[in-house]
Amino acid sequence: MAPWHDDLQADIEFETLSPTSRLLKKAVINPLANYMPARAVRAMLRFGRSRFAEASWNDPGGWRSMVLSYDADSPQLADKILISGGTMPMALRNRKRLAGRVLARLINHCDKGEDVHVLCLGAGPGAIIMDAICQAQRPARATLVDINTDAFEYGRRQAAQRGIAERVRFIQSDVREMDRLLDSPPDIVKMLGICEYLPDDVLLPIAQAAARVMPGCGAIVLNSLEPTHGVDRFFRRVMDLHMIHRTPAELIALMGEAGFSDFLVFPEPLGVFNILVGRRISDPAPEPQKDSE
Numbered sequence: 001m002a003p004w005h006d007d008l009q010a011d012i013e014f015e016t017l018s019p020t021s022r023l024l025k026k027a028v029i030n031p032l033a034n035y036m037p038a039r040a041v042r043a044m045l046r047f048g049r050s051r052f053a054e055a056s057w058n059d060p061g062g063w064r065s066m067v068l069s070y071d072a073d074s075p076q077l078a079d080k081i082l083i084s085g086g087t088m089p090m091a092l093r094n095r096k097r098l099a100g101r102v103l104a105r106l107i108n109h110c111d112k113g114e115d116v117h118v119l120c121l122g123a124g125p126g127a128i129i130m131d132a133i134c135q136a137q138r139p140a141r142a143t144l145v146d147i148n149t150d151a152f153e154y155g156r157r158q159a160a161q162r163g164i165a166e167r168v169r170f171i172q173s174d175v176r177e178m179d180r181l182l183d184s185p186p187d188i189v190k191m192l193g194i195c196e197y198l199p200d201d202v203l204l205p206i207a208q209a210a211a212r213v214m215p216g217c218g219a220i221v222l223n224s225l226e227p228t229h230g231v232d233r234f235f236r237r238v239m240d241l242h243m244i245h246r247t248p249a250e251l252i253a254l255m256g257e258a259g260f261s262d263f264l265v266f267p268e269p270l271g272v273f274n275i276l277v278g279r280r281i282s283d284p285a286p287e288p289q290k291d292s293e
């Protein structure tokens with residue numbers, strides 16, 4: 001039987017940049033975005049009624065700016081420039097397409113008689129797992145955990161429109177509490193779009209908790225983020241977005257401490273994100289005991 005990742009990216013419609021666009025961004029656009037006075041750029045975005053900027057200012061790293069990037073249909077000119085032409089939103093759309101495919105394949109190849117259970121941490125409205133459930137050739141269901149409930153109504157509407165309302169369950173919680181939330185162990189744990197907002201000392205206990213709730217050989221799916229988008233300074237100063245860049249090797253080393261191994265790495269073509277798929281192989285660390293009063 002062919003491995004689950006055979007020809008994985010074959011017919012995915014990725015967004016790419018021509019050599020001229022890359023050069024133009026590197027030499028002109030990125031330095032301008034990074035070094036123009038932040039106050040002036042913010043004023044321009046406010047004047048242009050950018051929904052993307054507003055979403056980011058209201059909730060840096062939140063789900064709304066992510067959905068705006070995925071849909072790329074904001075009517076505002078400022079958003080058309082930022083979202084359609086920006087390397088980061090393009091890479092986010094690539095990540096969504098690639099991760100949807102990865103998850104669908106993992107679901108198809110899961111060695112289990114009943115519905116495959118996917119646990120989505122920091123799920124937002126669940127756009128990626130819904131893509132995967134719809135693409136997969138065998139039934140799956142998802143538990144979507146997010147600390148904010150404001151994505152849930154949008155997510156439930158999307159699920160209903162796609163005919164999979166019965167397959168998704170939204171739960172409001174901090175992901176660190178995940179042990180207490182589940183009705184059954186997950187076969188796959190998905191942590192996309194969240195690691196880049198969490199420092200190592202927060203991420204590691206979450207990965208350890210994920211390892212504790214998973215059966216042996218369960219898959220974990222996450223993404224690395226690298227500064228190849230070229231506009232980190234712009235995101236920090238203008239969008240209030242402070243992302244943590246990690247190479248796949250750094251993330252794999254951290255996940256190794258939580259008991260995950262055998263990682264496969266799938267890059268999206270802009271070189272900003274990699275999708276990482278690892279397996280829970282060693283026995284996870286026991287849950288730390290809370291001090292008794």
Ligand SMILES: C[S@@+](CC[C@H](N)C(=O)[O-])C[C@H]1O[C@@H](n2cnc3c(N)ncnc32)[C@H](O)[C@@H]1O
Nearest residue numbers: 061062063122123124146147148174175192193
């Ligand atoms: C950038 S969004 C990503 C949404 C989705 N995973 C995606 O990739 O499209 C990050 C989400 O993580 C959630 N989040 C951040 N910290 C969290 C925590 N400690 N527990 C649960 N959710 C959290 C935020 O509320 C937000 O909806």
